[in-house]
Each structure stands twice: as structure tokens, then as C-alpha cells.
Amino acid sequence: MLTRNDIIEKAFELGFEDAGSTTAEPFDAQLEYLRNHQEEYGWTEKVGLGLMAGTDPKTVMPAAKSIIVLMEGYFREAFPSTLEAHFGRCYLDDDRVTKDGLAVRIKAFRSFLRENGIDSKVPFNLPHRAAALRAGMGSLGKNALLYSGRAALMSSWVIPLTVVVDREFAPDSPAGGLGCPEWCRNVCVAACPTRALKGNGAIDPRKCISFMTYFGKEITPRELREPMGLYVYGCDRCQNVCPRNLSWLSRERPMNARVEAKAKDFDPRALLHMDGARFKSRVWPHMFYLSPNNLWKWKMNVARAMGNSLDDFYVPDLIRAYDENDDGRLRGMIAWALGRIGGGKAKGALERLLAGSNGVVREEIEAALGSV
Numbered sequence: 001m002l003t004r005n006d007i008i009e010k011a012f013e014l015g016f017e018d019a020g021s022t023t024a025e026p027f028d029a030q031l032e033y034l035r036n037h038q039e040e041y042g043w044t045e046k047v048g049l050g051l052m053a054g055t056d057p058k059t060v061m062p063a064a065k066s067i068i069v070l071m072e073g074y075f076r077e078a079f080p081s082t083l084e085a086h087f088g089r090c091y092l093d094d095d096r097v098t099k100d101g102l103a104v105r106i107k108a109f110r111s112f113l114r115e116n117g118i119d120s121k122v123p124f125n126l127p128h129r130a131a132a133l134r135a136g137m138g139s140l141g142k143n144a145l146l147y148s149g150r151a152a153l154m155s156s157w158v159i160p161l162t163v164v165v166d167r168e169f170a171p172d173s174p175a176g177g178l179g180c181p182e183w184c185r186n187v188c189v190a191a192c193p194t195r196a197l198k199g200n201g202a203i204d205p206r207k208c209i210s211f212m213t214y215f216g217k218e219i220t221p222r223e224l225r226e227p228m229g230l231y232v233y234g235c236d237r238c239q240n241v242c243p244r245n246l247s248w249l250s251r252e253r254p255m256n257a258r259v260e261a262k263a264k265d266f267d268p269r270a271l272l273h274m275d276g277a278r279f280k281s282r283v284w285p286h287m288f289y290l291s292p293n294n295l296w297k298w299k300m301n302v303a304r305a306m307g308n309s310l311d312d313f314y315v316p317d318l319i320r321a322y323d324e325n326d327d328g329r330l331r332g333m334i335a336w337a338l339g340r341i342g343g344g345k346a347k348g349a350l351e352r353l354l355a356g357s358n359g360v361v362r363e364e365i366e367a368a369l370g371s372v
């Protein structure tokens with residue numbers, strides 16, 4: 001009969017940073033939190049994330065007896081700094097579509113369980129952080145992230161994964177809530193440019209840059225464009241500034257060759273000019289939250305980041321993208337970006353574009369001209 005120790009050993013053998021177990025009891029506090037914060041989380045049900053159902057592991061597996069939590073470290077290798085400037089690190093080597101990295105190891109773990117007579121499910125909608133806390137594997141930060149208690153130098157560069165099983169294993173003792181030192185003056189909260197963090201470990205996901213880069217059907221509101229900075233997809237700002245992450249951040253690490261190899265596909269200029277076929281083959285397999293129908297949004301995020309770079313190197317690309325795309329939201333953002341970069345070339349382009357524009361795009365061009 002497989003023991004808890006056998007399982008933990010297997011997890012380490014497969015390259016997970018840590019492992020633990022907890023009961024398959026429902027996560028009542030999480031359900032209550034979601035119910036009480038529908039304004040902030042109601043969208044998750046609309047897009048089918050099923051977070052409320054996920055608070056009861058028995059909806060995933062009626063015979064559920066325990067949850068095994070596997071802790072994956074996702075920033076063990078270095079990424080090109082140009083990519084880190086524009087993308088959240090957890091998305092840079094994401095194999096949820098390509099299934100050639102982490103997915104292979106999860107599959108091997110489940111095969112090991114199956115060979116030992118244990119059925120398992122790996123649901124996407126269980127409260128992973130709450131499960132890890134209940135399994136005593138870390139604590140929360142005021143940036144709403146899980147900090148590992150043992151792995152990755154106790155940093156937040158970890159992703160807890162839950163495996164629901166039909167076998168009972170002795171649960172670990174739950175860990176406490178917030179683990180931030182008192183001397184840290186809420187650096188993450190102050191550093192969050194869009195004020196998404198509430199200061200008590202909670203977040204309004206709708207205000208988080210990560211959310212805003214993939215959800216929403218409108219042009220990004222003007223007051224958020226500058227705070228969103230250079231990020232195109234995801235955001236790591238509240239992790240980068242956190243003193244609990246300093247040790248892990250300062251570590252020497254080898255370059256991630258897979259990510260380095262695809263860096264040219266994620267260059268802002270390549271993204272701004274990509275067509276649907278290129279998006280589907282080179283970008284979507286790695287960052288898939290936006291469908292091919294939302295190419296305008298990818299490009300709008302890129303145009304906003306180019307504007308915030310203040311680099312007139314991007315002016316010709318922005319002008320070309322304006323001429324080659326007719327989506328008003330993208331064109332409006334390009335006008336904003338040209339206005340933000342400023343200078344003679346950008347101003348001349350805006351004056352030319354004004355002549356053939358109308359509606360919201362015209363308003364954006366006029367506002368941009370007012371700022372150069």
C-alpha cells in the first residue's frame with residue numbers, strides 16, 4: 001500500500017519543489033468569500049472558471065478523500081530581460097497547450113498513482129492557494145500570492161497544483177494566514193500601479209494588470225494606460241518589489257533555452273504586425289487566454305507598452321500598424337501611444353491621421369495632439 005512518504009518522494013523525484021496533503025473537505029471560507037465578493041469575482045462564473053463549484057472537491061471527484069498539493073517552481077531558470085519587461089514570468093514557459101513540460105510530469109505522477117490503485121483528478125478550478133495553506137505548505141503575502149514555506153527560498157515563484165485522490169492520506173497541519181514581516185511597509189500594495197491590492201492579502205482581480213491584459217472588450221481606459229506600463233500580458237510588479245522574494249531574485253540561474261528560442265516571436269514589433277496565422281502558430285500555443293478573434297487586444301496592449309516606452313524607435317511601427325489595421329480600439333491606442341512618445345515624427349503622423357479619422361479614433365488623435 002502506497003504511503004504518504006512514497007507520494008512525497010515521487011513528487012520530488014519528478015522535479016516538484018515540495019508536496020503535501022490535506023483533506024477533501026470543502027473550502028467553505030473560500031466559497032463564502034466568493035459569495036460575498038460577487039462584484040469582483042462574478043465574471044469568473046460567466047467565463048466558465050467554475051471557482052464556486054471548485055470549492056468542493058467532491059464536485060470534481062465524488063469519491064474524493066484527500067488532496068495532494070504539488071508545488072511547482074516556475075522561475076528556476078532565467079528569462080531574457082526584454083521578455084521579463086513585457087510578460088509575467090509565469091506565462092513565459094507555460095505548457096498548458098503544448099503539454100511538453102510540466103504536463104508530462106503531472107501525467108507521470110498520476111500514472112504512478114494509478115499503478116498503485118489510486119484514481120486522481122487534476123482540476124483547474126480548485127482553490128489551489130487555499131489547498132496549499134491547508135496542507136501547511138506556506139503563507140500568504142499582502143500581494144495575494146502564496147509564499148512557499150519550504151521551497152524556492154520561501155518565495156512566491158511557485159504554483160501550487162492540486163491532485164484530488166480517492167485514497168485517504170494523513171493531512172498536514174494547516175499553515176497560518178499572512179506571513180509578511182511587520183517591518184515591510186506594504187511595499188507591494190504601494191507598488192501596484194492600478195491599486196488592485198487591498199492591503200490585507202486580498203485583491204480586486206478586475207483592477208489587476210494581468211486581468212486587464214486578457215479580459216475586457218473595450219479600449220483600455222485612459223487613466224489606466226500609463227500605470228499599466230510596459231506589461232503586455234501579465235504583471236510581476238508586486239512580486240519583484242517584495243523583500244520575501246529577494247533571495248530567489250538574486251540567485252544566479254541558467255538561461256531558459258526554450259524561452260530564449262521563442263523570444264523573437266514575442267518582440268513588441270513582431271507582435272504588433274503579426275497576422276492571424278502567425279498568432280495561432282507562434283504565440284497562442286504559449287499565451288492562450290486571448291483567442292485569434294482578439295488579435296486587436298494583443299496589439300492594443302503592445303501599442304500601449306510601446307507608448308509607455310517613450311522610445312521614438314517605435315514610431316514607424318505604430319504608424320504602419322495604424323495604416324494596416326482598422327479596429328478603432330487599436331487605432332485609438334496607437335494614437336495615444338504616438339502622443340505619449342511625442343516628438344516631431346509622432347506629431348506629423350497624428351496630424352496626417354486626423355484628416356481621415358472619425359468617432360472615438362478622432363477623439364483619441366485630438367487628445368494625443370493636445371499632449372505632444
Ligand code: SF4
Nearest residue numbers: 192208209235237238
Ligand atoms: S500583478 Fe501587477 S497589477 Fe496585479 S496586483 Fe500585482 S502589481 Fe498590481
Ligand code: SF4
Nearest residue numbers: 141142180184188242
Ligand atoms: S511586499 Fe511586503 S507586504 Fe507585500 S507581500 Fe512582500 S513582504 Fe508582504
